[in-house]
Amino acid sequence: MTAPTMLHADPVPTIDAHSLLVFLLQISVLLLLALGLGRLAMRFGMPIIVGELSAGVLFGPSVLHALAPGFSDWLLPPTADQMHLLDAVGQVGVILLVGITGIELKFGLIRRRGATAVRVSLGGLLLPLGLGIGIGYLLPSAIVPDGVDLATFSLFLGVAMCVSAIPVIAKTLIDMKLLHREVGQLMLASGVIDDVAGWFLLSIVSAMATSGLTQGGATRALLSPVAVVVVATLIKRPLVRRILRFANQSPDAAPTIATVVILILLVAAATHALALEPVFGALVCGALIGSSGELDVEKLVPLRTTVLAFLAPIFFATAGLRIDLTALVQPVVLLTAVVVLLAAIAGKFAGAYAGARLSRLGRWEGLALGAGMNSRGVIEVIVAMTGLRLGILDTNTYTIIVLVAIVTSLMAPPILRFAVTRLDREADESLRSRDRDRDRDGGSGASRGR
Template structure:
């Protein structure tokens, strides 16, 4: 019954910490992330990462991105596709150069330096999504550009990983070609399903004489798209985001949105926030503090500069470009997945794995306050 206690601690601590964070002028999500550090092995040791935490946090991040898709203005997304692409490309080139340069300067081999550069290219906007939502900016031009750039970024980084594993790791050329094909197939099928199948599926289940038929249909679509994304080598959060966009184009959008948020923000999303902090432990890191700090600074500045430059050359002013670049800083669960793949394939040295995880977590922690600082002011949304 330990997981029941975990849930009680997580729900209470994230709400208290979130409220304190807001009172101090910071986004609530920052307090929720810090709650994970306090509850976890780094401080109190009351909650430990286990299979339960892993499953609940996975559902939490999928629901978070599903909600982001529901609330995305598709017209705005179409208008800003050029900016999103430029932000994604800029946010890949500079971090790759910066990561490779730092690793090489610290004596890592060419192969390991290339992998660290590729790892820093990753972006996970799930934390940025929550922060923008709190600031009522998720549907702004800047917010939509960040979301679009994250999708492009994810695809490019996964392809880069496939290329690198083929050339330097354990994959072969046939698996590389197969992976390219799977990515293309994923987007074709999801586009078709979102346009034709999702509306039919929602209309088919809506009249069922059972409780919450519409909401159940929406969750089936969310988790179905996410599973298919993972199956095709694309991050599950991209599938959830696509599912949210598909459902948002139906007449059931507002009904689903009104009911999925209480489920997500009461139970699953708090576990996701706390799970990030649970990965932090200060044991045995004394010898790599310089490495962690330098790589974190490089990771943040290169993503900020690259994403911001991409926004600037596509028509955004300096303040908006800075906000967009900041929204791309968090590496989140995407980088953690890549780090695990690198460790398994020999592209990431085992002695650097924990340090890389710390870099990923630090970039995730600094993103909410930086976004609050640089984002153009707007009407504040209710805290969730």
């Protein structure tokens, strides 16, 4: 009689002591730098993301490796297994961050602002998208990563140039007390449309990069995101509503938080299995949760705090690790960075301004909308990290796109402040002019009465 066959494999070894030590130190140092530099950036009126990215830049090849290569190689060993631990934490962070962004999307703004928001958004979306695609085809071959199809690279560059960052826009509007003004509401409504369209386009490019540019691959890339949205709207919305209603029966926040996290991660996994981006699934799921009518927003405060204070800073600091500022020493990389930056700024400003003017808004309102829509911040960094993961970008092109995110986010507050000041001054002058006309008409009437 033969011995019974073993049906289970030997257990996988746990992480070794040295790798665990390095990982814990990496997380601690990155988080400490990210939070400290984020607060410093806030003090100087800059977006927090600038400080969080700077933590990675200081910790990475641009600074630490140049100053102390031995210590850098010990703390950031150039091995895939060690870096994948950091990447895993960052990926969970960005998926939950995008899910929370989806929960907070205000689709009612689009209905209230209607055609004006659509025109501003389309102008700010299509023009930089077209410029990005055109520039991608014209760039020197040395810039395009080896083995990457030029059409895929060009479309990805267009997507990176056309996105806007709702979190940066909202934070800027809150800081400047513009959130509830007409121009602020219109900016948010246009940004919501841009955000959704950007994630949709990113998923198409991701599917193209994964499936190739065959006719079947292109068709799948176009139809898969549509199918996800249709299924989510028709089937998953009622399911999500029932699940949330059940979770909310508990007065404790824990069941609701756990339920929201599980839903976001599961839908992200489902879209990833379809060769789409996990963040697209996270956004769709977040939008379903936010529009379900069953969510107790107060219960999600601990989750939002954890994501924004811990997971998101780790992701952006990790993103900063991939930036290599020494690449800008190369003339072709520096020239490409300048061209891409100028085209991204000009495309957003001109497109949003044209949409505003077509909607019969004033020039200063158009400039304010262009300034707000031009800030790319968080979203473009996520897009850049996606391109790096898919192999569409290399270190040089990744550095260029992240620099666009930083520069445009820094530009938004001062230009928006200038435009709103001029807008207020113009409104005051118009009001004083009406008062003078009314006084003159009243004086003329009194003279006639005498």
